[in-house]
Amino acid sequence: MTSLVNGQPAASITVTDRGLMYGDGVFRTLRAQGGVPLGWDRQWRKLAADCAALAIPLPEEGLVRDEVSRLLVESPDCAVKIVITRGAGQRGYMPPGDPVPTRIVMASPLPAYPEHYAREGVAVHLCDLRLATQPRLAGIKHLNRLENVLARMEWQDPHVAEGLLRDEAGNAVEGVMSNLFVCHNDALITPDLSRCGVAGVTRQRVLEWAARRGVAAEVRDLPLEEVLAADEVFLCNSLAGIWPVRKLAGQEWGRGPLTAALQDDLQQHDD
Amino acid sequence: MTSLVNGQPAASITVTDRGLMYGDGVFRTLRAQGGVPLGWDRQWRKLAADCAALAIPLPEEGLVRDEVSRLLVESPDCAVKIVITRGAGQRGYMPPGDPVPTRIVMASPLPAYPEHYAREGVAVHLCDLRLATQPRLAGIKHLNRLENVLARMEWQDPHVAEGLLRDEAGNAVEGVMSNLFVCHNDALITPDLSRCGVAGVTRQRVLEWAARRGVAAEVRDLPLEEVLAADEVFLCNSLAGIWPVRKLAGQEWGRGPLTAALQDDLQQHDD
Numbered sequence: 315m316t317s318l319v320n321g322q323p324a325a326s327i328t329v330t331d332r333g334l335m336y337g338d339g340v341f342r343t344l345r346a347q348g349g350v351p352l353g354w355d356r357q358w359r360k361l362a363a364d365c366a367a368l369a370i371p372l373p374e375e376g377l378v379r380d381e382v383s384r385l386l387v388e389s390p391d392c393a394v395k396i397v398i399t400r401g402a403g404q405r406g407y408m409p410p411g412d413p414v415p416t417r418i419v420m421a422s423p424l425p426a427y428p429e430h431y432a433r434e435g436v437a438v439h440l441c442d443l444r445l446a447t448q449p450r451l452a453g454i455k456h457l458n459r460l461e462n463v464l465a466r467m468e469w470q471d472p473h474v475a476e477g478l479l480r481d482e483a484g485n486a487v488e489g490v491m492s493n494l495f496v497c498h499n500d501a502l503i504t505p506d507l508s509r510c511g512v513a514g515v516t517r518q519r520v521l522e523w524a525a526r527r528g529v530a531a532e533v534r535d536l537p538l539e540e541v542l543a544a545d546e547v548f549l550c551n552s553l554a555g556i557w558p559v560r561k562l563a564g565q566e567w568g569r570g571p572l573t574a575a576l577q578d579d580l581q582q583h584d585d
Numbered sequence: 586m587t588s589l590v591n592g593q594p595a596a597s598i599t600v601t602d603r604g605l606m607y608g609d610g611v612f613r614t615l616r617a618q619g620g621v622p623l624g625w626d627r628q629w630r631k632l633a634a635d636c637a638a639l640a641i642p643l644p645e646e647g648l649v650r651d652e653v654s655r656l657l658v659e660s661p662d663c664a665v666k667i668v669i670t671r672g673a674g675q676r677g678y679m680p681p682g683d684p685v686p687t688r689i690v691m692a693s694p695l696p697a698y699p700e701h702y703a704r705e706g707v708a709v710h711l712c713d714l715r716l717a718t719q720p721r722l723a724g725i726k727h728l729n730r731l732e733n734v735l736a737r738m739e740w741q742d743p744h745v746a747e748g749l750l751r752d753e754a755g756n757a758v759e760g761v762m763s764n765l766f767v768c769h770n771d772a773l774i775t776p777d778l779s780r781c782g783v784a785g786v787t788r789q790r791v792l793e794w795a796a797r798r799g800v801a802a803e804v805r806d807l808p809l810e811e812v813l814a815a816d817e818v819f820l821c822n823s824l825a826g827i828w829p830v831r832k833l834a835g836q837e838w839g840r841g842p843l844t845a846a847l848q849d850d851l852q853q854h855d856d
Contacts, residue, residue, distance in 0.1 A: 315676075317600050326597035327605065329588050329689050334598065334668075336730035337608030343676075368731070369738065393676060397605075400734075405586075405614075405664060405693045407730065407737035407761055418600050422676045446717035447753065450735055458729035459607035459678065460639070463671075464721055466678035467640065482718065490678055 317420040333399030337457035340364040349390035385421040435560030436475035445510040453513040493517035496544035501530035516550040546570030588691040604670030608728035611635040620661040706831030707746035716781040724784040763822040764788035767815035772801035787821040817841030
């Protein structure tokens with residue numbers, strides 16, 4: 315892992331940073347390939363929207379883009395993580411009147427997912443933990459991620475690649491580190507994320523792909539039963555791409571035709 | 586602010602610390618007076634319980650107690666914050682198999698609350714933000730505190746000392762940085778914190794005081810209407826002690842006799 319903090323080569327931040335004290339910040343994880351941060355425009359727009367939602371001043375795009383580029387000189391193919399916090403603060407929840415956000419840019423090795431995950435699909439654990447309903451934080455990729463941590467601690471089996479999270483009502487919401495889609499009768503459905511969950515950039519790409527291709531797509535509550543009865547189920551994020559779900563809660567699937575078409579198209583256009 | 590990180594004089598932690606990445610940690614804030622960290626045993630027991638709830642290995646008590654003492658040599662009267670995180674980690678929500686927790690001990694100046702807060706009471710803002718229901722995190726003083734940050738951002742008026750938080754159902758739960766009690770017909774009631782909120786150490790002291798003094802005390806759901814109709818309302822935490830509520834949502838109170846008795850007794854016994 316190499317990192318820049320506020321543009322300086324550094325691997326540490328001050329203990330008074332509100333990112334540490336309160337999880338008062340947002341982040342992005344994206345894939346770099348051949349020195350290019352894939353889907354930069356989308357990633358930046360989402361980072362900007364998340365900062366705005368928490369009233370964290372947005373750093374200049376050129377500044378952060380440049381910091382990413384500097385890391386990619388040494389690590390052209392890597393996982394990039396960008397963290398923006400509300401910066402250092404005095405004791406207490408009240409943000410400083412004029413916060414100076416902290417920028418952290420990190421490069422890590424790309425995760426070594428087995429190739430068959432994308433081809434044959436992944437086994438998914440049905441998590442016990444239910445996501446809490448918090449409309450003020452839903453959709454945002456903020457630094458309050460204890461739910462994801464606790465959910466990820468539910469399984470140790472290395473052959474289980476992901477966990478599926480539900481809300482209190484039993485609706486499927488997302489994977490621990492990915493978004494969820496099902497395909498049923500040639501239409502896509504992905505959970506509404508206005509009460510919990512993180513609205514990822516790849517999810518947005520899938521929805522736009524569907525619109526371009528004339529595939530019907532719905533964003534709405536998705537009871538677990540509907541997931542289990544679907545023709546195809548897949549998970550997506552910026553590092554993994556699209557993973558068909560092979561196994562979940564006793565149900566089994568192969569890689570379906572829509573999932574396969576989507577994988578082909580999305581790989582060809584890293585927009 | 587002076588601080589020790591893992592026993593070393595330091596003001597920074599690694600950017601890969603899971604406390605920063607995910608808010609994967611817990612904390613305590615306590616008052617030191619004349620070089621003594623008040624209520625240490627209780628504070629430590631709560632820290633231990635919170636670490637256990639998140640499966641974070643607990644550092645040795647003597648180690649942390651010693652680090653606090655070292656800070657108090659220079660700052661005998663201060664606010665002490667202790668943060669325990671799950672430590673540094675690789676990318677991803679999965680905790681390391683053998684996590685090495687990070688210990689951060691900080692000393693800050695005591696907040697300069699006006700004296701009349703304790704004597705005459707405080708004006709309290711009724712927060713719009715509703716606390717989410719998450720039984721797996723409720724009661725724990727963890728580092729995922731964006732709800733408190735957003736709630737604290739709801740008011741700027743320096744004459745308003747605290748905000749009151751409700752759950753989705755409209756029950757009063759706690760202050761942004763304190764616990765809530767009401768007194769009605771000579772009985773104390775404090776909200777049940779098994780679905781949201783932080784179960785503070787001073788709240789526990791108040792409940793034990795009531796048991797010792799033969800004052801009836803209930804821990805249960807507390808609709809806002811019941812707060813507004815109560816004879817006395819007060820807030821408590823380790824730094825502020827007991828603050829009568831003087832004003833909330835159009836309702837006004839003076840400092841009641843039970844609140845006053847409690848203030849006297851708790852100040853005399855810093856157990």
